[in-house]
Amino acid sequence: MSQLAASGVGLLLALSVLGIFAARRTPGTRLIYAACAAVCAGLAGVALLRLLAPAGGLESVEIPIGLPLGRTFLGLDPLSAAFALIVNLAAAIVSGYAIGYGVHAREPQRVVPFYPAFIAGMNLVLLAQDAFSFLVGWELMSLASWALVLSEHRSPENRHAALVYLIMASGGALTLLLAFGLLAGPEGGYSFEAIRRVSASGVGPIVLLLALLGAGSKAGLVPLHAWLPLAHPAAPSHVSALMSGVMTKVAVYGFVRLVFDLAGPPAWWWSVPVLVIAAVTALLGVLYALMEHDLKRLLAYHTVENIGIIFIGLGLALAFEASGLRAAAALAFAAAIFHVFNHSLFKSLLFMGSGAVLNATGERDMERLGGLIKAMPATAVAFLVGCIAISALPPFNGFVSEWLTFQAILLSPQLPQWVPRLLVPAVGATLACSAALAAACFVKAFGMTFLGRPRTQAASSAAETDRCSQIAMLSLALLCLLAGILPGFVIDSLGAVTQMAVGARLAPQSGQAWLRIVPIDIHRSAYSGLLVFVMILLAAAATAFAVRRVASHALRRSAAWDCGFPDASPATQYTAGSFAQPIRRVFGSVVFRAREQLTMPRPGDTAVARLQVELRDTVWDALYTPIIRFVAATAERLNRMQFLTIRNYLTLVFAALVALLIIVGTWR
């Protein structure tokens, strides 16, 4: 099975080379994407088989290439299989979408060769059973996606995004390098097997810190998220879908692999930084998203929020595991991985939808969209499902993982330590807040893009996207629904993963009545997505039926009422900015140091009234600006060294000589 998976990676790399030549023509481009879809589907199948296979040891294949002084192992253990399934399922569907969407790229030769390499990199990370191939995959993933972000390289914004991305990705990889260096020890036992066997004591906290920095920067944990909202939207939409929906999951995998698998048994306090960062990430992510009017950037910021939710689950799992509460740890961990799965589905879906919109209108700015629900019905339906699902509303999948996380939070009084016991309720409140804000955010996203009246010519002349894209989006929407109403299957297939990560698994859910899930105890909590869904359908149908029987069938189309002041201009509609204004007032003044300036002409004056809103990115100002300033200032100061005279340079040599002589002379 591992061999199959490894050959899948090889195939993708081969496709990448083929892509250089195939990208010259549209059929070639389509072919490459179709092949990617097929390979990913195959890989997903392999991963699923591995996940459902009865528990067995890791069967890994040794590859004769790789690190010169070590051995390279590729293989699927339950953890990597779970992530491989998530990654490849989404990647397969996104590739299917790209068969239709990908041909619209302005320069396909800048996209097609890197796309399979990107997927191959992610798969390599998952398959790697040694530090070297892990990092090779990691860097390959970063590098390929960097090239993809640069595919529209003519816009300076994109170049800036790509630069920030590349630098931060590289910094993250270097911290992971340190982490592995620490784990491998001076003898360089780089295979995970060896690391687990040796498991040096006392390195755990540092590994945790490095994993938070390294994997966290890739995943988009605040304050290391800065690249994410720049880079994800800059790429072509199918790539954005992969970056946001899938690549961040690979980062989560990296964190889980390092902290849960390799770093040894956790201490209870490990959960504290994870939970704090996760909660801040969740809240800030959604607030950033709310302030954003660019559809793709909004989605990217929202990824930050979801990463926060995932890490809340992981932090809880750490706390529980450290205190020996294995069942609770399994619940929290399963919730996190379930959310990983969910997010990969709906975030890919939403990015594909935004791609369809972008393609149909040429606009990403929500202030210039509107009314697309009529021109693009299928896209609208799929996007709506994605919006509801991501807002964690039943009966879709986002709710289930959030519900599980809440259940895990409610178990936290069992924790013996005071700090997490005080912290967890606050985290829960943050989670609840961010969920509610997410709903607001996606009302805005869907409402401004698809509802109302078209705000520009481009929006009013849009047409539905192609068939491939529609099928891809609708199938993801269907998966969102299925995962929402049949969560038991997902939880059961995660059993082996939780067993591996925290040493326990949730009780099997498949035997429960109504296909409900019962994480702990039937008297404590249960949820049947299926039944809720069926009931809503029945209730809606019954109501509709009853109303139809009783009510008047007359329906008249007329101008909008609008309290008696209808205005023909679509400019009078609520805009994304005005929609978010109350929330900006409430939350933004602190977080973004938002400042509004209103220039209102006196009555009778015909001058234009102006409202200026200034938002500052406080994280960027507080963290990145000083670093950039420091580097720039140091570079500036040192740069004088380029313009010294020869005598000055000789003085340097002389000074170095005297200094070294003094050292030698004083050393005994």
Add this chain to the structure above:
Amino acid sequence: MSPLDSDIAHLLAGSMVLLSFLLLYQDRMFALLNVFALHAYALACSVAWQAYLQRAPHLFITALIALLFKGVIIPLALRRIVVRLGIHRSIETVVSVGPTMLFGIALVGLSIVVMLPVTQAEGPFVREDLAFALSVLLLGFLMMVTRRNAVSQVIGFMSLENGLVLAASGARGMPLVVEISVGFSVLIAFIVIGIFLFRIRERFDTVDLQALDMSRGEAL
């Protein structure tokens, strides 16, 4: 080796350090050239004495090179350059002479300190000879970096190199000393020719073709 032999070697090497100080002290161009010629003679004597002591006739060649090339040709050539290029007759220093001398003394101290732990098995002769050579080298270097004038910088480099030859000749039985001294002579000739070709009036770094600060590739 009799004590007298080593005392003479010692004396010659010591005189070179003294002459190095004199070089540092000079603030007139022609006086500097004269002192440098003396420096070269002292080196020649020292190397010749070593040749005699070590029964190494090839060292006489080195001594001869030092005498003729550094003691005669180079000073003459530099004198010509000074006249032809109209170089200032007084030497412009970065740090005034007083502190430079003090620093020079510190450098001699440093050379002795770093040579102190050298095992006694080598004998006091080699150890102190080396300390002198190192002092000459460092003083030459000091001169290079504290003088703005191209000619005095060249002289600094040559006195540095004299220190090297002193050390090489003091190392008993060291092969290639002659080749090395020839090689260095060529190098110095290059430098002197370079100064002449590029019409470097005041400093090494104003290769006086045009304002070179602008042509360092990356104008500020």
Add this chain to the structure above:
Amino acid sequence: MSYSDWLIQLAQTALVLGVAPLLSGVTRKIRARLLRRQGASVLQPYHDLLKLIRKEAVVAENASWLFRAAPYLIFATTWVAAALVPTFASGLPLGAVADIIVIVALLGTARFLLALAGLDVGTSFGGLGSSREMLFASLAEPAMLMAVFTLSLFAGSTQLSSISAYMLGPGAGINISLALALVALIIVSIGENARIPVDNPATHLELTMVHEAMILEYSGRHLAVLEAAAAVKLLLYLSLIACVFTPWGTAVAGAGVLAYAVGLLAWAMKLALLAFLLVLFETAIAKMRVFRVPEFLGIALMLGLLGTILLFVSRVSR
């Protein structure tokens, strides 16, 4: 779980639907009386609904399918949520498939759809309503969840039946956390049901309306369904408070007919009392400015959080 349980469940599901307009009528009546007005009949909401249903529906020209489908979906989700709250009997079958978090989330779904419906026609008022609704929800929903957390931690369960049963049992008592949760829950109920001081269901004054702004474009049968949904929602909140904080009298599933009758009576009395208190509060206070509301709801959130933390600190959960 027997057929009779399902019958009772079905009856309860139908009951909440049937009683909801009545509750709305009762509150209006009480309010009128408190304001020394005669007030309409308590059955007036039924008449209104019937009237609306029979009327021709006027739909804005550019309204999409979402606009027309939303009322039914909103109504259905609200109704399902209401059916999950024990009214006169607890321990019913549906309670075991959906807990209190699901109820909160179902209300969230309804709100989400309503906000979208408000945006669909593309008027300024609709957007205004949606925007404000989502702002309030962003505080009210976590506040409610925090109150729910307090209750769940207290009872060691998120099932309403279990919570209710626990409240009756010996473990319960007067507890500061419970009081905080109650206050939070009441504030949230006021906010969520568009009552004064957060919103005024009777106004169409543009600067103050929230809920009304969203449904401004609706008419005829669509409006009827939405009005019904609003009534069901009010009933839901009052039942929820009644079920958790005053669990006395509620029948347990499988008890006899008599118990059910007692439960029904007890429920009606609790509802009437709560309705009276609600209206009393409403008439005694003035409508707030929109930007005061977040502070009001923020208090609920803080109280809920405080309750949870106190509970976390004070006891180990079961």
Add this chain to the structure above:
Amino acid sequence: MGQLALTALLCTPALGAVLLAAIPRYRLAAALNVTLCALTLSCAAALYRHRPQPSLYLLVDDLNTVFLFVGALVGFSTSVFSAGYIAHELQTRRLKARDLRFYHAMYQLLMFAMNLALVSNNIGLMWVAIELATLTTVMMVGIYRTNAALEAAWKYFILGSVGIALALFGTILVYLAAQEHLGQGMVAMAWDRLAVSSASFDPSLLNLAFVFLLLGYGTKVGLVPVHAWLPDAHAEGPTPISAVLSGLLLNVALFALLRFKLIIAGNPHVLAPGPMMVTMGFTSLLFAGFMLYRRRDIKRMFAYSSIEHMGIITLAFGLGGPLASFAGLLHMTMHSLTKSAIFFGVGYISQLEGTQRTADIRGLTHSQPLLGWLLVLGVVAIAGLPPFGIFTSEFLLVTSTFARSPWLAILLVAGLLIAFSALALRLQGLAFGDTERRHLLPAWRLAPMTLHLLLVAAAGVYLPAPVVAWFRHVAGQLG
């Protein structure tokens, strides 16, 4: 066989230099230059299999065969690159036919000097050879006779001369330490004898010697603070010379340093040379990293990158241990290949664009896609990203360092990141962005660059077992 190969290795370029000095025709000279380099390369390859007996003067061992082969390879592909590059310089009349005789002769003389430095067993001979290499490169750096070129050559010459003097003093000190035990004369300069018996040498002399050698040869390596000649020499000379400087001469100087490190590290009582090398290496890395930001000249920028990488390699060797030494060796090899490949690309870029100013060059992946993407790959490789070999060596270096001295590893990572950011910043400016230009360049001219990058990529993915064993062996020797 081995003796023959060794003789041929030295004689081919030496005779070639004489021959080329006499050939005025460009095409013939270029072809001959390539042929001679190919011959040298085959000699170097032959020496890997057939080692001649070491003499007092010459020695072929595991360590120098690595350097020899890499050097000959870079020399060969640079000669191919140079053929195309210089033809263009002739067309644009930046160089004249008479310069070319001089150029080619100097090229072969440089090859000779470097081969000699590598195979010499005598530390004095090695010194002389490096000296010669320096002088030839000085000549070539100044070949354009522009003000800037002359300035660069002059600076190189003066700083180089001082470096030479310091290195010689160090060599004398080593001889002094050795002659006590090994007797006077050549035998006390033979490296293989010195390395074996250094344990009984006077440690304080060795300490002192290493200071001078480090600064002296360090000047050639381009270590901060004695690096100042390097950026200008790279920037102002003809690009093939920049490639040879970065790919070859720096390595040769480093090789000399390593030889002495081996002697000195063999003595248990000395002040360990490691920390000094680590300090200088790290300083170079950090300094060059910061200097990269403000570079406006494309060649000077990559010259600073060379300083950075020589810093990393020096750091690795200074750190020692089987992993770090292996990493250093691998890094050195990979850096030679990659940096020379980058200079090949940069040479064509500056010819096509008619400028070396980074601000004036953009959108290369559009204007000349093959060249542009090769440059991207080259910079990606030099920045230490997979699948290229430098990633492998940095992986080994960072991981092995962190386990031993965590703070150093953190500093190392910070330095790497600073340099990486600057390179990424410049790369994006060069390779991407809006441009309407289109360049035509015959694909064969990019063959050397492609070859190098392929080799580096192949090494990053798969290093054949014999090579690994060889490197391991050498790393074991380096301690």
